[in-house]
Amino acid sequence: MLEEWLRGKGNGEQDLTTSRWVKKPLSKYIMVAAICLGLLALIWPIGNNSGQAKVPQTSTGKAADDMVKSEMTANLEAILSQVKGAGVVQVSLSLASDGQKSxxxxxxxxxxxxxxxxxxxxxxxxxxxxxxxxxxxxGGSPLLVENKTPEVLGVLVVADGAESPEVALRLMEATATLLRISPHQVSVMPRDNK
Known part of the structure; x- marks a missing residue:
């Protein structure tokens, strides 16, 4: 039927499709193109994906675990390096999980x-x-009620000044206090100066 209409064939009755402007071949193709564009506009997905907050996924994967761990490690190293006599400090964390968000x-x-x-x-x-x-x-993002910090299983602190028992004790106490863990979960070792 559409093909017959485009070619101008039909039963010859006068109706809206046989008006003067539709009789021109180019105008028929323009009308079909406009209808196709209209249908395409109706089915095309609408929305602005850039800058929108996304709903968190249930499985965050290894990348999120590494991000949380590296952030905690960097913060701990920055604070512990300020302890008197500590020198250069490196920290390694062992986490049970990356935390929990409710x-x-x-x-x-x-x-x-x-x-x-x-x-x-x-x-x-x-x-x-x-x-x-x-x-x-x-505001387009889920409402966070509670954000639990990751559970720390153990911490290894390597510092230049850890050869001194006083500095090692201060580093252990500071680490245990900052992470809210028991002192037996913290191991402080002197750095090998080769």
Missing amino acids: YASNSRDESREIREGNAASGSKVTNEESRVRDLAVS
């Missing part, structure tokens, strides 16, 4: 009881329960 959610519980039957044949009771949980969003 997001706000809206939950809705629905319960419904359906009774069927009559007095002669008995009755049947059906209970339906449903729970709906939606992530709460503020």
